[in-house]
Amino acid sequence: MSSEAQIGEFYKDLTIFLTGETGFLGKILIEKLLRRCWDLNKIYVLVRPKKDKSAKERLEELFEYACFDLIKSKNLSEKVFLISGDCQKPHLDLGIQDAELLKKETTCVIHAAANVKFDQTLKEALHNVRATRDVLELAKEMQNLKVFVHVSTVFSNCVNSHIEERFYTPPMKSENLLALVDDLDDNTLQAITPKLLGEYPNTYVYTKCITEDLVKTSLQVPKAIVRPAIVTSTIEEPVPGWIDNVNGVTGLALIAGLGILRSMHAKKNNRAQFVPVDYVANCILAAAWKAHRSGTTTIYNYTGHNKNMITWGRFLEIMEPPYWEFPSEKIVWYLCFKFRENELWHKICVFFLHTVVAYFVDFVLVCVGKATIAAKNYRRLDKTMDLLSYFSMGSWSFEQDNVLELWDQMGKEDKKMFKFSMEDVDWVKYGQDSTLGARMYLLKETPDTIPKAKKKLKIMFVVHYAVVALFWYSLYKFMMYVASSLHGNF
Ligand SMILES: NC(=O)c1ccc[n+]([C@@H]2O[C@H](COP(=O)([O-])OP(=O)(O)OC[C@H]3O[C@@H](n4cnc5c(N)ncnc54)[C@H](OP(=O)(O)O)[C@@H]3O)[C@@H](O)[C@H]2O)c1
Incomplete structure (x- = not known):
């Protein structure tokens, strides 16, 4: 040599x-x-x-x-x-x-x-x-x-x-x-x-x-x-x-981090x-x-x-700390992304977490006199994710x-x-750099916006868990109501 x-x-x-x-x-x-x-x-x-x-x-x-x-x-x-x-x-x-x-x-x-x-x-x-x-x-x-x-x-x-x-x-x-x-x-x-x-x-x-x-x-x-x-x-x-497109893995992490993508059909133990x-x-x-x-x-x-390989599951773990450290001002919801192996369960989640949410957002947009965008964009995103699933599920x-x-x-x-x-790739550092890079080169957000974005993330965190708690509480109440109605009938 x-x-x-x-x-x-x-x-x-x-x-x-x-x-x-x-x-x-x-x-x-x-x-x-x-x-x-x-x-x-x-x-x-x-x-x-x-x-x-x-x-x-x-x-x-x-x-x-x-x-x-x-x-x-x-x-x-x-x-x-x-x-x-x-x-x-x-x-x-x-x-x-x-x-x-x-x-x-x-x-x-x-x-x-x-x-x-x-x-x-x-x-x-x-x-x-x-x-x-x-x-x-x-x-x-x-x-x-x-x-x-x-x-x-x-x-x-x-x-x-x-x-x-x-x-x-x-x-x-x-x-x-x-x-x-x-x-x-x-x-x-x-x-x-x-x-x-x-x-x-x-x-x-x-x-x-x-x-x-x-x-x-x-x-x-x-x-x-x-x-x-x-x-x-x-x-x-x-x-x-540095990156110039949202097509690959960095793009997926970005869209998930913005709170848009919530489910992906993937085996988290796959490389x-x-x-x-x-x-x-x-x-x-x-x-x-x-x-x-x-x-x-x-x-x-x-x-x-x-x-020095990395699995999809490990990749998700690595991306979480930078998500908190360098969030984006453009987040629309708190991170609730998961890899789901079972196709039926993934599809159910996509229906509730993408489709239903998208139609709800469009309904609100119509009410305030704005053009609808969510359902159309989610349809496109879900189609892309379906095409990717061959690679995220395959080994x-x-x-x-x-x-x-x-x-x-x-x-x-x-x-x-x-x-x-x-x-000798340090995947943790790579996750951090990719997050910062996506923030800077794709979202065009400069580092001075990080403190404001962190505040927004905290609010989103609270709102997210409040909505989740309200959902489970309502479901519990509804089940109780159904159970007591059935009990009354018999
Ligand atoms: N990205 C990946 O994850 C990945 C993975 C494995 C292999 N690859 C391979 O790596 C290579 C580069 O991919 P990339 O990620 O850089 O893709 P990209 O960003 O989409 O770039 C594709 C390039 O090909 C050019 N091109 C496409 N159609 C053309 C046409 N009709 N006439 C002239 N130029 C044309 C594009 O020019 P315009 O700007 O004019 O469109 C662009 O310069 C490809 O061969 C791809 O198969 C990519």
Whole structure:
């Protein structure tokens, strides 16, 4: 094992083509590259126009996120170059000149773009396959390409209970699926989707599985496929607790902490599969270095360390102290969240604690002349939670030999600079940082609002237990009344 910084050295003079950099993981990847590997030659980033904004405007806005604060003083336009394109369009919608530029200059591809929604139709999710095919086709013509990294998910083969770090046979070959979807009208495709998915829980993991097979069979350069588990807030870099979305575990903790989410169908003794986004980025960067060094193709199940795992139940325990220490001003009720294993009991709780409450809130809103919002939002939340339950109820074991070997092969300097080993993660500190981060970056609440929020939390605590006491007292009275009526009748 060398003590030199070999990974940084590998990135020196590289020209990287990065997709997905406007996303959660992509932001941290590009930030890390620009902060730690400034000697690289260029990063070409694929950005699409979206919501009335041009790709150029979106790229400019990207660097306004707080995660880029540490590199604000750098002249980023020296290193980052826009490639306007769209993964949903044929050949990524690249201009001829841009395509030629990429073919001539790119030495490393990191393909992280994907539509990660669980409720996409197969037609929508198929863009994940088509885009990967088109990125691979482009990569085939890159004359100086050294390495190709594909970001997958550890659940791409979740129909197996033990997941090895190897390619699996896909449910369908990409070309057959693409041809089938092109041939069928939307209604027919919708009708046969469950049959096509088989045991796969959603179109996202189904298409991610097929893309892995595409990567396996295309391109004769060293490749790395990194399969992260659920990606959560940063643990260290650029600052602990940074996050930009409510999709994952941090989002769930936030919504529960605000008093909105009250029940989740999950086994609390199951292992919680989440990994901090900055460690995922480091693992990806290290995997590219290793692929180039070994000249081989390797798959990495990046799911945390088997010796330092955490269960959903422990996760909930860890999140409780920061809930009291750094509450939000936006809480709507006191925390009354629970994991419930029994599906029927969970559904009953959802009915009373979500649906009934939502309709009551909407009723009050109508009475004061305001528009209703609660029932609609709860319906959306419950639908999302249903989609997640496959993962919170399921149990998998993951092989992680390649991840451990990659870590072992890194030198001392590289381990410091590109840390991703989760063997010594302090989960309690991570829970605190994530709570503070969610408060700051998602709810936009500054630390000076904490004292006021604590007062609100105390009031909510009292109101919550007063309502609970009133409920049980009323129920008791009602039962007594029923019992005495029955007694009087007999
Ligand atoms: N988040 C997780 O928990 C998780 C777990 C395992 C694996 N992963 C994998 O990690 C990768 C990054 O995920 P993420 O969490 O960063 O997701 P994200 O925040 O939703 O970002 C997705 C990225 O893909 C881009 N993209 C999607 N459709 C595109 C299109 N048609 N054209 C161009 N770009 C497009 C998005 O660009 P726009 O900004 O233009 O939409 C965005 O940059 C994905 O490959 C995902 O499968 C994520």
